[in-house]
Amino acid sequence: MRICFVGLGTMGLPMALRLEERGFGVAGWDAAEGVGAALKGRAPTLEAAAEGATAVITMLPQGEDVAAIHAAILAGGDTGRRIFIDSSTIDVTTTRRLAAQAAAAGHGFVDAPVSGGAEGARAGTLSFMVGGESADIDAALPLLDAMGGKISRFGPAGSGQAAKACHNMICGITALGVCEAFALAEALGLDQQTFFDLCSGAAAQSWILENRCPVPGPAPDAPASNGYAPGFAAQLMAKDLRLAQAAAEASGQETPFGAEAALRFTAFAEDAESGNLDFSAIYRTIRRG
Ligand code: NAD
Numbered sequence: 001m002r003i004c005f006v007g008l009g010t011m012g013l014p015m016a017l018r019l020e021e022r023g024f025g026v027a028g029w030d031a032a033e034g035v036g037a038a039l040k041g042r043a044p045t046l047e048a049a050a051e052g053a054t055a056v057i058t059m060l061p062q063g064e065d066v067a068a069i070h071a072a073i074l075a076g077g078d079t080g081r082r083i084f085i086d087s088s089t090i091d092v093t094t095t096r097r098l099a100a101q102a103a104a105a106g107h108g109f110v111d112a113p114v115s116g117g118a119e120g121a122r123a124g125t126l127s128f129m130v131g132g133e134s135a136d137i138d139a140a141l142p143l144l145d146a147m148g149g150k151i152s153r154f155g156p157a158g159s160g161q162a163a164k165a166c167h168n169m170i171c172g173i174t175a176l177g178v179c180e181a182f183a184l185a186e187a188l189g190l191d192q193q194t195f196f197d198l199c200s201g202a203a204a205q206s207w208i209l210e211n212r213c214p215v216p217g218p219a220p221d222a223p224a225s226n227g228y229a230p231g232f233a234a235q236l237m238a239k240d241l242r243l244a245q246a247a248a249e250a251s252g253q254e255t256p257f258g259a260e261a262a263l264r265f266t267a268f269a270e271d272a273e274s275g276n277l278d279f280s281a282i283y284r285t286i287r288r289g
Contacts (some may be wrong), residue, residue, distance in 0.1 A: 008036025099157030231278030
């Protein structure tokens with residue numbers, strides 16, 4: 001199976017490299033010159049990357065980017081059935097539209113957003129949240145298996161993105177809770193390492209606490225201990241929380257804590273410098289003094 005992989009950034013490059021290591025033929029393309037040079041199959045143009053590919057994987061920032069790539073590939077003419085696998089985090093409405101567009105042109109579509117960050121992409125341990133027709137998901141499985149450790153099937157196209165929105169809402173709300181607790185612990189004069197060790201082995205334990213501890217020191221590999229280099233950029237967290245709010249509004253379910261998290265991260269990420277830091281840097285706006 002020849003794969004066209006579009007978007008070779010923080011996540012896309014290690015995912016594409018993983019597929020290459022596993023023996024798949026990968027032709028990768030990124031709009032930014034020089035990005036993705038480590039991929040043996042880095043192609044000079046999108047057309048060259050798409051030529052002969054039976055699977056197209058996208059790992060792009062926004063729904064409009066994915067839509068533009070799908071439109072360009074579909075406009076390239078009939079080269080036989082392809083399966084479009086979108087692993088970007090985008091909105092449910094665009095996803096359903098792209099699935100219908102692919103189906104109308106005789107192609108397959110799977111939405112397969114991920115959790116696990118760049119470290120999970122490098123290790124091949126990403127969690128995939130998957131939506132689409134069963135036959136399309138079955139066809140995508142060998143590729144998802146090569147890049148991930150856990151694959152959760154949720155139902156029709158768009159349900160993977162729905163699961164991702166709910167999942168990241170938990171992460172955003174949890175991150176604010178962890179930041180607030182560490183700020184209070186510091187204000188009360190508690191030793192942060194001792195407090196971190198306590199929480200890691202007690203009911204307050206979470207992936208966010210252990211891997212994105214917001215204060216420098218207790219977790220040496222966490223962004224906070226490394227100048228808040230992402231990790232997962234605050235602007236992406238803000239984007240995901242806004243996607244969750246759009247899904248909440250569309251479904252009529254109130255999510256006041258999610259709404260507050262969306263506001264806080266959006267405000268924090270507004271200035272480009274903060275927006276490019278890891279989301280745990282929001283601690284700086286929570287800790288006073
Ligand atoms: P990134 O900005 O590092 O990479 C995106 C790449 O896409 C860039 O290299 C950019 O040049 C390229 N690109 C943008 N528009 C393009 C276009 N029209 N055609 C071709 N290339 C284009 O972003 P990332 O961190 O790799 O995230 C990608 C997606 O994965 C986002 O939707 C994000 O929300 C999601 N995600 C990211 C993480 C993470 O930890 N970084 C985790 C889970 C999900």
